[in-house]
Amino acid sequence: MSTPKMPETGLETPPDRKPARAARMNPEARREQLVEQAAEFFSENGFDAGTRQLASQLGVTQPLIYRYFKSKEDLINEVYRMVYVGQWQDEWTSRLRDRSLPMQDRLIAFYRSYCPAIFNRRWMRIFFFAALKGLDINARYVARVAKRILHPIADEMRAELGIDSAAPITRTEEELVWLMHGAVFYQGIREHVYRTVDDMDYDFGLRMAVDLYLVKARDLVARAVANAEDGKPDPSLVHPPCQATRKPPSRPWQ
Amino acid sequence: MSTPKMPETGLETPPDRKPARAARMNPEARREQLVEQAAEFFSENGFDAGTRQLASQLGVTQPLIYRYFKSKEDLINEVYRMVYVGQWQDEWTSRLRDRSLPMQDRLIAFYRSYCPAIFNRRWMRIFFFAALKGLDINARYVARVAKRILHPIADEMRAELGIDSAAPITRTEEELVWLMHGAVFYQGIREHVYRTVDDMDYDFGLRMAVDLYLVKARDLVARAVANAEDGKPDPSLVHPPCQATRKPPSRPWQ
DNA sequence: GATATTATTTATCACTCGATAAAGATCAAG
DNA sequence: CTTGATCTTTATCGAGTGATAAATAATATC
Numbered sequence: 001m002s003t004p005k006m007p008e009t010g011l012e013t014p015p016d017r018k019p020a021r022a023a024r025m026n027p028e029a030r031r032e033q034l035v036e037q038a039a040e041f042f043s044e045n046g047f048d049a050g051t052r053q054l055a056s057q058l059g060v061t062q063p064l065i066y067r068y069f070k071s072k073e074d075l076i077n078e079v080y081r082m083v084y085v086g087q088w089q090d091e092w093t094s095r096l097r098d099r100s101l102p103m104q105d106r107l108i109a110f111y112r113s114y115c116p117a118i119f120n121r122r123w124m125r126i127f128f129f130a131a132l133k134g135l136d137i138n139a140r141y142v143a144r145v146a147k148r149i150l151h152p153i154a155d156e157m158r159a160e161l162g163i164d165s166a167a168p169i170t171r172t173e174e175e176l177v178w179l180m181h182g183a184v185f186y187q188g189i190r191e192h193v194y195r196t197v198d199d200m201d202y203d204f205g206l207r208m209a210v211d212l213y214l215v216k217a218r219d220l221v222a223r224a225v226a227n228a229e230d231g232k233p234d235p236s237l238v239h240p241p242c243q244a245t246r247k248p249p250s251r252p253w254q
Numbered sequence: 255m256s257t258p259k260m261p262e263t264g265l266e267t268p269p270d271r272k273p274a275r276a277a278r279m280n281p282e283a284r285r286e287q288l289v290e291q292a293a294e295f296f297s298e299n300g301f302d303a304g305t306r307q308l309a310s311q312l313g314v315t316q317p318l319i320y321r322y323f324k325s326k327e328d329l330i331n332e333v334y335r336m337v338y339v340g341q342w343q344d345e346w347t348s349r350l351r352d353r354s355l356p357m358q359d360r361l362i363a364f365y366r367s368y369c370p371a372i373f374n375r376r377w378m379r380i381f382f383f384a385a386l387k388g389l390d391i392n393a394r395y396v397a398r399v400a401k402r403i404l405h406p407i408a409d410e411m412r413a414e415l416g417i418d419s420a421a422p423i424t425r426t427e428e429e430l431v432w433l434m435h436g437a438v439f440y441q442g443i444r445e446h447v448y449r450t451v452d453d454m455d456y457d458f459g460l461r462m463a464v465d466l467y468l469v470k471a472r473d474l475v476a477r478a479v480a481n482a483e484d485g486k487p488d489p490s491l492v493h494p495p496c497q498a499t500r501k502p503p504s505r506p507w508q
Numbered sequence: 509g510a511t512a513t514t515a516t517t518t519a520t521c522a523c524t525c526g527a528t529a530a531a532g533a534t535c536a537a538g
Numbered sequence: 539c540t541t542g543a544t545c546t547t548t549a550t551c552g553a554g555t556g557a558t559a560a561a562t563a564a565t566a567t568c
Binding site: 046048125128129131132133134138139142172175176178179180181182183185186187189190193194195196204205208209211212215216 | 300302379382383385386387388392393396426429430432433434435436437439440441443444447448449450458459462463465466469470
Binding site: 067 | 515517518
């Protein structure tokens with residue numbers, strides 16, 4: 001970068017040394033631009049990064065920010081709102097509940113829509129910055145995923161398996177869905193948090209994860225629900241039934 | 255907390271108002287205490303948290319830190335060294351390679367040793383703080399896991415399946431191990447980063463994840479290796495071969 | 509073209525940060 | 539007790555932070 005960092009105002013900029021006053025924008029556009037760029041900026045540098053650096057990246061001066069947001073926290077909250085709730089699609093839940101399709105198709109289709117929505121640098125990194133700060137916005141998002149995605153899945157899985165029970169989701173069922181979700185989600189972590197890969201293809205992983213869930217649910221859910229209704233403990237969650245001590249005779253999987 | 259935050263010097267502390275000078279310690283002990291507490295402190299508050307707050311938490315004044323560490327960065331590096339390399343066990347690799355046990359037993363045993371080692375607030379949170387900062391210490395840890403854990407696993411899996419090939423690990427094999435690892439690891443994230451659960455029992459999840467890997471590896475590895483040797487593309491990574499769908503799902507929703 | 513409006517900048521404040529130097533307090537050796 | 543060494547504190551610096559007020563410059567309106 002040899003050019004002296006000029007904002008793209010579209011005006012002719014003779015070899016001036018001065019930073020060139022930023023073009024005047026209408027307030028709504030400027031505000032939107034600020035939130036947009038702030039999301040990009042904070043997702044890269046964390047929320048502790050300075051407002052001066054953010055402003056300079058936009059080609060404006062720092063106090064301008066405070067004409068549009070009463071505080072830095074206020075700006076950050078706008079970023080949250082845009083990145084989090086702005087991305088949520090209510091169809092996710094309703095389509096997961098559409099029993100005209102087999103469970104496998106619904107799950108695969110869901111993750112094919114969900115992954116592209118959140119597997120980007122901005123979403124992923126802001127999510128973890130917020131999580132580490134212990135912000136409630138993050139806790140609420142996780143709760144939302146559990147309530148609107150994972151629990152419906154567990155619910156639908158009972159139906160798919162022909163289990164008719166009004167009993168609340170057992171711990172086994174909950175952990176099983178989280179396991180599938182975690183396997184898929186971890187791909188996004190590798191790409192955008194670790195930054196270890198940059199050409200990740202999520203499709204393989206999500207198919208594997210969905211398969212894991214379907215197979216294991218078929219194995220475990222019926223028993224877990226039955227036991228729960230009898231007041232007995234969750235068999236799959238108790239410590240290993242002398243798991244894998246000597247030979248592999250006991251129980252080969254599958 | 256009604257007590258006025260006194261350092262446990264073991265001395266009688268009359269109702270003094272003054273902060274009570276910190277007890278004199280021998281340098282090695284003090285230094286160790288600083289690193290120890292710094293790990294705790296930074297893992298909770300992030301590396302941008304101030305040295306004054308850290309010092310006050312120890313009952314000492316801020317400049318004391320600089321008698322033991324030439325800079326904040328220096329202190330942080332000591333924290334890294336303790337938390338990261340200090341926890342690593344070389345046995346992990348050697349035990350994974352011990353072919354006197356079936357693969358399933360080795361994997362379960364590994365994760366039963368690995369999870370307790372890293373699934374604690376300190377390790378998990380420092381790991382993600384460092385990852386988001388893009389610190390090389392983090393990239394190097396991920397590379398270490400890949401090289402000393404995941405690649406050996408993929409390698410051993412070939413042996414378990416009776417595949418004798420010197421060909422490098424295919425993408426399918428690599429992603430499969432990462433998928434198992436991610437499913438297990440995500441449990442730690444839920445507990446210590448999201449802080450959504452506090453009584454997580456990792457055993458159920460790791461058994462499921464290991465099973466997933468074993469089953470899918472049996473399915474896919476042989477073909478992936480054979481294709482790689484023929485120069486053909488990885489079949490499991492190309493987009494779904496009309497994935498087990500009954501209806502032609504005109505298209506998955508956007 | 510003159511005037512009012514307002515988007516943007518300059519200047520600045522109070523505060524916190526990491527870091528340094530000098531003074532003070534504690535301990536061991538004589 | 540005296541002296542010297544060193545662990546700890548007080549005092550302070552310069553740089554950077556979020557935020558505010560006043561000055562400037564571009565636009566809109568008459």
